[in-house]
Amino acid sequence: MKISLYVSHTVLLFLFHTHQTTEEALYDRTLLTQLDYSDFPSQFKQKIVNPGRDLFCDSLIVRPLHSTDYDHGFLDILKQLTSVGDISKDLFQKRFHRMKASQDYLVTVIEDTRTKQVIGTGSLILEQKFIHECALKGKIEEVVVDDTYRGKELGKLLIAVLVKLAKHFQCYKLTLDCADHMIPFYETFGFQKKNNFMQIYF
Ligand SMILES: CC(C)(COP(=O)(O)OP(=O)(O)OC[C@H]1O[C@@H](n2cnc3c(N)ncnc32)[C@H](O)[C@@H]1OP(=O)(O)O)[C@@H](O)C(=O)NCCC(=O)NCCS
Numbered sequence: 001m002k003i004s005l006y007v008s009h010t011v012l013l014f015l016f017h018t019h020q021t022t023e024e025a026l027y028d029r030t031l032l033t034q035l036d037y038s039d040f041p042s043q044f045k046q047k048i049v050n051p052g053r054d055l056f057c058d059s060l061i062v063r064p065l066h067s068t069d070y071d072h073g074f075l076d077i078l079k080q081l082t083s084v085g086d087i088s089k090d091l092f093q094k095r096f097h098r099m100k101a102s103q104d105y106l107v108t109v110i111e112d113t114r115t116k117q118v119i120g121t122g123s124l125i126l127e128q129k130f131i132h133e134c135a136l137k138g139k140i141e142e143v144v145v146d147d148t149y150r151g152k153e154l155g156k157l158l159i160a161v162l163v164k165l166a167k168h169f170q171c172y173k174l175t176l177d178c179a180d181h182m183i184p185f186y187e188t189f190g191f192q193k194k195n196n197f198m199q200i201y202f
Pocket residue numbers: 080081143144145146149150151152153154155156157177178179181182185
């Protein structure tokens with residue numbers, strides 16, 4: 001009797017563990033902790049030493065997207081930017097692992113460690129080229145900060161970190177698309193408006 005109770009407890013524990021999703025980072029987190037932030041844009045009002053390692057604004061940290069962020073509000077943040085649709089956990093996981101395998105997607109988030117919720121995100125996408133001696137071109141996509149956290153320099157922080165990452169990967173250029181009213185925001189990082197931007201929706 002004692003043995004069967006022991007076994008079922010062990011089995012239960014085993015089942016519990018196998019149903020836990022292992023937390024994986026989309027890219028190596030040490031990339032963020034090792035970047036040199038000493039020349040961070042002087043327009044920051046607060047002192048930001050190392051956003052990938054030290055908590056700033058009391059409890060916020062910059063980190064790569066995690067495979068478990070489906071449960072930490074990541075998609076809700078994206079919904080504040082555009083239409084996201086109905087994404088199952090399974091689909092989220094599949095997309096996460098495809099992105100991770102390619103190594104070209106640096107989806108970066110800000111987490112509030114008090115609530116463990118994602119409160120901001122921005123992505124650097126590395127585009128493989130043949131031109132310029134097989135260079136990499138960087139593109140910034142999907143920059144959004146939760147509306148209750150806006151105006152605290154977090155948008156600025158995301159862009160500054162993504163620009164640092166693009167330099168780390170030696171991208172020959174970094175581009176982004178934005179609305180006219182956001183141009184001054186990006187100009188503070190050195191972005192310049194150039195040419196026309198064409199698109200077609202399917
Ligand atoms: C854009 C966004 C990411 C900025 O985040 P934030 O954390 O509020 O921005 P910051 O506090 O870092 O502000 C940085 C500067 O940009 C300015 N700024 C912020 N949002 C702006 C907006 N929508 N239009 C114009 N300027 C803006 C701020 O005035 C601030 O300037 P200051 O330092 O001189 O005061 C945020 O407003 C957001 O998520 N918006 C919805 C999604 C979106 O539009 N994303 C951008 C797609 S290109």
